[in-house]
Amino acid sequence: xxxxxxxxxxxxxxxxxxxxxxxRIKRVSIEGNIAVGKSTFARLLQNxxxxxxxxxxxxxxxxxxxxxxxxxxxxLLQMMYQDPxxxxxxxQTFSCxxxxxxxxxxxxxxxxxxxxxxxxxxxxxxYSDRYIFALNMFELRCxxxxxxxxxxxxxxxxxxxxxxxxxxxxIIYLRASPQTCMERLGRRGRTEEQGVxxxxxxxxxxxxxxWLVNKSTEVHFEHLEKVPxxxxxxxxxFEKDPSVQAKLLTEVETFFSGL
Ligand SMILES: Nc1ncnc2c1ncn2[C@@H]1O[C@H](COP(=O)(O)OP(=O)(O)OP(=O)(O)O)[C@@H](O)[C@H]1O
Ligand SMILES: Nc1nc(=O)c2ncn([C@H]3C[C@H](O)[C@@H](CO)O3)c2[nH]1
Numbered sequence: 584x585x586x587x588x589x590x591x592x593x594x595x596x597x598x599x600x601x602x603x604x605x606x607r608i609k610r611v612s613i614e615g616n617i618a619v620g621k622s623t624f625a626r627l628l629q630n631x632x633x634x635x636x637x638x639x640x641x642x643x644x645x646x647x648x649x650x651x652x653x654x655x656x657x658x659l660l661q662m663m664y665q666d667p668x669x670x671x672x673x674x675q676t677f678s679c680x681x682x683x684x685x686x687x688x689x690x691x692x693x694x695x696x697x698x699x700x701x702x703x704x705x706x707x708x709x710y711s712d713r714y715i716f717a718l719n720m721f722e723l724r725c726x727x728x729x730x731x732x733x734x735x736x737x738x739x740x741x742x743x744x745x746x747x748x749x750x751x752x753x754i755i756y757l758r759a760s761p762q763t764c765m766e767r768l769g770r771r772g773r774t775e776e777q778g779v780x781x782x783x784x785x786x787x788x789x790x791x792x793x794w795l796v797n798k799s800t801e802v803h804f805e806h807l808e809k810v811p812x813x814x815x816x817x818x819x820x821f822e823k824d825p826s827v828q829a830k831l832l833t834e835v836e837t838f839f840s841g842l
Contacts, residue, residue: 608690608701609842610750612708614715614795615757616787617779618768620817621706624757624831627821628704631832634697636690640706641681646775648677661775667725675720675734679712683741686749702839709749710807713738714800715790723786739803750806752842755835756795759818761785813838 613621622639629637645660663674685705694701713735721731742749759767761784768776768784794800795812802808815834821827 608694608703609752609839610686610703610705611753611755611839611842612705612711612751613755613757614707614711614791615817616759616761616764616784616791617776618764618771619757619759620767620821621757623822624755624815624817625704625706627828627832628835632702634693635702635704636694637704638685638688638706641685644681645674645678658775664775664778667720667723671717671720671725672727672730672734675712675717675726678716679709679734679738682707682709682712683745683749687745700839700842708751708754709738709742710751710802710804711794714794714802715787718800719786719790735803742804751810753838754795754810754812755838756791756812756814757817758791758814759816761788763818764788811838811842 613625615621625637625639629635642660646658647656648659649656659670659674659677663670682705686709690701690703694703717726717731717734717738720726721728726734761781764784765781768779790800794802796814798808813834815831817831819827821831
């Protein structure tokens with residue numbers, strides 16, 4: 584009896600302490616246009632702060648959707664680019680679910696032992712899934728009104744159900760001109776993106792500006808309206824320039840310390 588009571592106390596103390604740690608964690612997403620340099624910046628951040636947890640966008644899952652009970656898979660990213668009217672809704676359900684899974688993963692032990700405030704960084708979020716990509720596909724008529732209503736219904740439900748577990752404390756918006764993104768996209772040469780045109784990147788750029796800078800995009804979650812946004816100009820080359828890297832990292836550290 585005594586052992587059971589002690590056991591119960593310790594297990595609830597462990598849960599409590601883990602909850603406390605979770606409450607201390609700052610969750611931040613890196614947002615920005617296609618090929619602006621999010622992964623590159625995320626790597627830079629992870630190298631500078633190995634104690635933080637930086638999670639990449641789950642693109643390989645989208646390129647390899649496993650068919651249950653068959654030894655095959657589909658490249659949904661390619662299907663979406665090749666036939667957006669047919670596949671955009673399917674793509675957005677899958678991308679959003681995979682982002683949700685990423686946001687819900689428990690923090691690693693390394694993160695919980697972080698010096699200072701533990702920071703969890705995600706490349707994009709369930710919010711850009713909706714307010715950048717899905718909305719854009721709806722406006723391009725690649726998602727129809729019924730699909731859009733269905734997407735918004737389950738998206739709002741999930742965000743409300745998971746509450747603080749998927750709330751962000753900050754957003755880092757990497758900004759460069761659509762022309763710069765187009766050049767970087769071309770240089771990277773990802774097969775699926777070969778048909779991406781400048782006007783698509785221009786539309787996505789405007790969506791980012793409206794959501795994160797002008798605040799003219801209607802969002803449906805109170806916490807999201809108040810999230811602080813750090814805008815970083817990454818039009819400059821930073822991959823091989825340590826002084827630009829140091830300046831960007833200082834801006835990020837200052838931003839995080841104020842969250
Ligand atoms: N500041 C920079 N200056 C010059 N080239 C850059 C810069 N940042 C990234 N690049 C290059 O641009 C290309 C795209 O970068 P990256 O893959 O990091 O973009 P991304 O934003 O993560 O793309 P996606 O939207 O597809 O996830 C890469 O070839 C990378 O080496
Ligand atoms: N339609 C659509 N919806 C999304 O939520 C989304 N997220 C990312 N992408 C595309 C951009 C890059 O090509 C590639 C990697 O970022 O995947 C998306 N495309």
